[in-house]
Amino acid sequence: MENQGEEDNSRAxxxxxxAKSVTPNVASKAIPVIPNPHRELVTNTAPVSASTExxxxxxxxxxxxxxxxxxxxxxxxxxxxxxxSEYNPSRFCGVVMRLREPRTSALVFRSGKMVxxxxxxxxxxxxxxxxxxxxxxxxxxxxxxxxxxxxxxxATCDLRFPIRLENLNQLHxxxxxxxxxxxxxxxxxxxxxxxxxxxxxxxxxxxxGAKSKAEIIEALDTIVPxxxxxxxx
Amino acid sequence: MSSSNKCxxxxxxxxxxxxARGDTVCTSCGTVLEDNIIVSEVQFEENAHGGxxxxxxxxxxxxxGGCRGFGGSFHSGLSKESREITLQAxxxxxxxxxxxLRLNQHCLETAFNFYKLALNRQFTRGRKSTHVTAACVxxxxxxxxxxxxxxxxxxxxxxxxxxxxxxxxxxxNLLCINIPSMDPCLYVLRYANKLEFGDKxxxxxxxxxxxxxxxxxxxxxxxxxxxGLCGAALLMAGRLHDFSRSIGDIVKVVNVxxxxxxxxxxxxxxxxxxxxxxxxxxxxxxxxxxxxxxxRVAKLKDRDRLQKLEEQDEAYFSALQKEIDKQLELKRATTxxxxxxxxxxxxxxxLEETDTNKFVAESTLPVIDSCLQESETVETRKVVGIAPTLxxxxxxxxxTTTKEVEKSKEQETVSEELLIDDLDDSELxxxxxxxxxxxxxxxxxxKIHGAFLQEQKEKRERLEQENEGKPEKKxxxxxxxxxxxxxxxxxxxxxxxxxxxxxxxxxxxxxxxSLTAPSSQPATESETNQPVEVLEIEEPAAVTKVQRxxxxxxxxxxxxxxxxxxVEKDAETASPQDSKKxxxxxxxxxxxxxxxxxxxxLEMEMEMELEDGDNEEPEPDGIVSLADMLSQxxxxxxxxxxxxxxx
Numbered sequence: 001m002e003n004q005g006e007e008d009n010s011r012a013x014x015x016x017x018x019a020k021s022v023t024p025n026v027a028s029k030a031i032p033v034i035p036n037p038h039r040e041l042v043t044n045t046a047p048v049s050a051s052t053e054x055x056x057x058x059x060x061x062x063x064x065x066x067x068x069x070x071x072x073x074x075x076x077x078x079x080x081x082x083x084x085s086e087y088n089p090s091r092f093c094g095v096v097m098r099l100r101e102p103r104t105s106a107l108v109f110r111s112g113k114m115v116x117x118x119x120x121x122x123x124x125x126x127x128x129x130x131x132x133x134x135x136x137x138x139x140x141x142x143x144x145x146x147x148x149x150x151x152x153x154x155a156t157c158d159l160r161f162p163i164r165l166e167n168l169n170q171l172h173x174x175x176x177x178x179x180x181x182x183x184x185x186x187x188x189x190x191x192x193x194x195x196x197x198x199x200x201x202x203x204x205x206x207x208x209g210a211k212s213k214a215e216i217i218e219a220l221d222t223i224v225p226x227x228x229x230x231x232x233x
Numbered sequence: 234m235s236s237s238n239k240c241x242x243x244x245x246x247x248x249x250x251x252x253a254r255g256d257t258v259c260t261s262c263g264t265v266l267e268d269n270i271i272v273s274e275v276q277f278e279e280n281a282h283g284g285x286x287x288x289x290x291x292x293x294x295x296x297x298g299g300c301r302g303f304g305g306s307f308h309s310g311l312s313k314e315s316r317e318i319t320l321q322a323x324x325x326x327x328x329x330x331x332x333x334l335r336l337n338q339h340c341l342e343t344a345f346n347f348y349k350l351a352l353n354r355q356f357t358r359g360r361k362s363t364h365v366t367a368a369c370v371x372x373x374x375x376x377x378x379x380x381x382x383x384x385x386x387x388x389x390x391x392x393x394x395x396x397x398x399x400x401x402x403x404x405x406n407l408l409c410i411n412i413p414s415m416d417p418c419l420y421v422l423r424y425a426n427k428l429e430f431g432d433k434x435x436x437x438x439x440x441x442x443x444x445x446x447x448x449x450x451x452x453x454x455x456x457x458x459x460x461g462l463c464g465a466a467l468l469m470a471g472r473l474h475d476f477s478r479s480i481g482d483i484v485k486v487v488n489v490x491x492x493x494x495x496x497x498x499x500x501x502x503x504x505x506x507x508x509x510x511x512x513x514x515x516x517x518x519x520x521x522x523x524x525x526x527x528x529r530v531a532k533l534k535d536r537d538r539l540q541k542l543e544e545q546d547e548a549y550f551s552a553l554q555k556e557i558d559k560q561l562e563l564k565r566a567t568t569x570x571x572x573x574x575x576x577x578x579x580x581x582x583x584l585e586e587t588d589t590n591k592f593v594a595e596s597t598l599p600v601i602d603s604c605l606q607e608s609e610t611v612e613t614r615k616v617v618g619i620a621p622t623l624x625x626x627x628x629x630x631x632x633t634t635t636k637e638v639e640k641s642k643e644q645e646t647v648s649e650e651l652l653i654d655d656l657d658d659s660e661l662x663x664x665x666x667x668x669x670x671x672x673x674x675x676x677x678x679x680k681i682h683g684a685f686l687q688e689q690k691e692k693r694e695r696l697e698q699e700n701e702g703k704p705e706k707k708x709x710x711x712x713x714x715x716x717x718x719x720x721x722x723x724x725x726x727x728x729x730x731x732x733x734x735x736x737x738x739x740x741x742x743x744x745x746x747s748l749t750a751p752s753s754q755p756a757t758e759s760e761t762n763q764p765v766e767v768l769e770i771e772e773p774a775a776v777t778k779v780q781r782x783x784x785x786x787x788x789x790x791x792x793x794x795x796x797x798x799x800v801e802k803d804a805e806t807a808s809p810q811d812s813k814k815x816x817x818x819x820x821x822x823x824x825x826x827x828x829x830x831x832x833x834x835l836e837m838e839m840e841m842e843l844e845d846g847d848n849e850e851p852e853p854d855g856i857v858s859l860a861d862m863l864s865q866x867x868x869x870x871x872x873x874x875x876x877x878x879x880x
Contacts, residue, residue, distance in 0.1 A: 070649065076675075076678075079674075079678060080666075080671050080674050080675040080678060081665055081666050081671045081674075082664055082665060082666065083663070083664045083665070083666055084664065087678070087682075088682065089682060089685060089686065089689070090682070090685045099664075101660070127655075127656075130651065130652065130653065130656060131656060131661060133651050134651065134653050134656050134658075134661050135661050135664050135665065137651060137653075138661065138662070138665055139665070143651055144649045144650060144651060145649060145650060145651040145652070146649045158531070161528075162452065162455075162524050162525050162528040164452075164455075164618075165414075165455055165456070166414040166455075167618050168618065169414050170411075170413065170414065171618050171619075171620045171621065172620070172621050173411035173412075174409070174411070174621070175621065177402055178414055179383075179398060179402070179415075180415070180454070180455070180456050180457055180458055180459065181382060181383050181384070181394075181398070181415070181458055181459070182383070182394075182395060182398040182402075184455075184456030184457065185456060200456065200527070201452065201455035201456050201525040201527055201528060202525060202527040202528035202530075202531045203528060203531075204531070225619065226618075226619045226621075229618045229619040230618050230619075232452060232522075232524070232525070
């Protein structure tokens with residue numbers, strides 16, 4: 001099995017190098033090879049930024065992505081033939097499938113739309129979605145892979161200093177919500193990048209609503225100097 | 234009623250107000266601007282039985298009042314505008330709420346004004362009226378600093394506090410009200426009154442207040458409900474003043490869980506202030522401020538984790554240490570082998586090194602010192618906090634051109650096939666059940682969910698039967714307001730508006746597009762093309778003036794006029810070309826009589842008016858005003874006129 005994997009690897013690399021011009025040894029296999037763009041996916045990390053330099057590194061907790069498989073699906077059949085699946089039509093109209101590696105779960109709907117959650121980064125989200133699609137393909141559904149999109153990336157980080165939320169709320173009122181009666185953190189709605197940050201007194205942050213890791217880092221670059229100025233001494 | 238001091242008809246300001254008749258008349262044109270003016274004097278009339286009654290009708294201060302009597306509707310006095318009814322209902326519910334919360338009249342008015350604002354911004358749409366009114370009242374409470382919590386409002390109205398909170402946040406966002414953070418001290422007195430401390434209420438509450446301020450200093454209040462803080466403070470204060478209030482008593486009053494209250498007490502116990510006696514506490518203010526408890530907990534956790542890591546890795550590290558020592562030993566051994574001749578040199582080098590080191594240290598230390606001082610001042614300045622600006626929030630206006638958007642779209646179009654060359658099939662095969670397993674699962678699943686599926690099926694069938702013959706219900710669609718992005722040029726802006734909102738269904742927009750495209754159709758008739766250009770060059774002002782003067786919608790013209798135009802058009806079909814030839818001639822002949830030119834201009838103006846951009850000759854250039862486009866299309870649409878005549 002490993003051998004085959006290596007072969008696949010070399011094929012993809014060759015395909016990437018020659019940029020679509022088919023190499024002879026691949027041609028001999030008589031399979032039209034499309035270079036797999038997913039392989040060359042590199043997590044687009046922003047260039048070393050102020051916040052990362054200061055040792056504030058966000059850890060991604062969850063990624064939500066969706067894809068259209070482009071065909072109608074028979075959910076009962078899927079549920080009956082796939083191992084880690086749940087289908088309870090009285091509670092939820094989609095099949096829940098789970099994968100062990102990367103540890104993700106997918107919601108599969110009758111229309112062929114699929115939502116994959118739980119991945120720890122963008123690459124594994126993509127890999128997981130394709131694995132799910134491949135499983136469905138093995139069940140003889142004419143599966144495609146249309147409009148793959150990451151919808152939400154959630155990350156946490158720790159600034160390691162307490163923050164005076166009330167002052168922050170006062171000065172940044174147009175972006176902030178701070179109602180200790182409703183929720184203990186300050187909710188900061190950043191405009192650019194369009195993300196929401198939950199800022200806790202103990203210096204811990206949750207960044208959500210980002211479309212990529214780069215956006216999270218950009219948001220941290222913007223907010224960390226501000227928060228540092230509201231540090232409780 | 235309107236107190237404008239200008240006549241609506243002629244604009245003159247000579248108005249005569251006759252309070253006896255109750256009307257306002259314009260003296261220059263004679264228009265009666267107002268009648269039935271509201272007068273301040275009270276008049277009485279005597280009826281047939283000798284009794285007297287006041288004249289006129291009652292107009293309340295907030296009704297739109299007298300205006301409704303206009304327009305001949307007989308029963309108009311009885312009906313009210315819909316908006317007025319809404320406002321009245323809101324006022325009623327707000328005043329009800331305010332009474333229950335013991336808020337004063339001023340707060341009531343403020344809350345009602347907020348409601349009006351919300352109504353104008355269509356905030357009430359799709360929300361429960363109780364939520365909106367309660368949110369208005371709560372905003373007032375926060376701004377006025379009254380001791381009311383969200384939970385009090387939700388208690389009175391029997392609605393979910395979080396739902397109410399959401400509405401309140403939305404509303405305060407919408408109205409751009411920056412509400413100050415709540416101060417837990419406000420609520421101390423209120424809870425103290427409920428706890429029946431008798432004569433000592435004031436003393437106890439003062440102590441509790443001091444406790445709360447101390448807690449605030451030690452930042453226990455961040456992210457905590459004020460009621461919990463107040464509860465803890467009151468419990469302590471009560472006990473300090475020899476009242477036996479159990480935690481249970483307090484919990485009943487402040488509406489928090491017992492565990493929460495205990496936690497607050499423990500958190501306070503961890504601060505140094507807790508070790509003071511009552512007298513000390515009342516007299517001494519500790520300078521030191523504590524970190525928030527959650528931060529301390531997190532720090533402790535971190536330390537624990539680090540320690541564990543160290544313990545785990547100790548063995549590993551000690552091995553590494555040994556290795557390093559070994560290597561160092563080896564090195565030392567090799568350096569010892571250096572011949573003694575070099576020794577002097579080395580000593581010399583060492584001397585130089587110490588010198589340079591000294592020099593470097595001397596020259597850098599003052600710089601570092603100054604840097605340190607600077608950074609200290611920066612620190613103190615930073616305490617104020619960075620306020621948001623457009624720049625540091627990175628909200629600078631950026632105009633994305635359509636090209637960029639297209640580019641990004643192009644990039645998005647990746648192949649739609651599923652690519653699987655890096656997937657491990659054997660792993661995925663493991664997820665697919667064998668036939669027997671599938672059968673078992675199917676059997677089980679059907680056992681559990683079969684009943685539900687049957688139910689669903691029956692339901693669907695029943696619905697289908699019921700709906701047979703009935704027309705489908707029409708759903709009203711709410712169109713979200715589209716925002717028009719800023720455009721680079723006027724032309725682009727107009728294009729966007731045209732796309733957004735079709736001005737008329739009678740306009741053929743494709744033709745319009747072809748017009749604006751710069752010389753995409755290089756002229757269907759090469760003969761007519763040139764003369765038109767000449768016309769343009771000679772008197773663009775006149776042309777545009779003529780066409781602007783035209784009322785844009787020609788569709789409302791009466792029949793006779795239109796016919797006349799058509800007739801005249803027929804008569805003059807030959808003339809335009811003549812005139813154009815003349816124009817060409819004029820161009821070649823260098824100087825002409827001014828009079829002749831003027832005449833021709835007039836003629837042309839006439840023609841332009843009559844033709845009104847007859848579609849025979851497309852305008853060759855890209856700069857076409859909107860009026861031009863419209864008039865051109867209208868003029869050319871003869872079918873339309875024919876249709877219209879049939880009516």
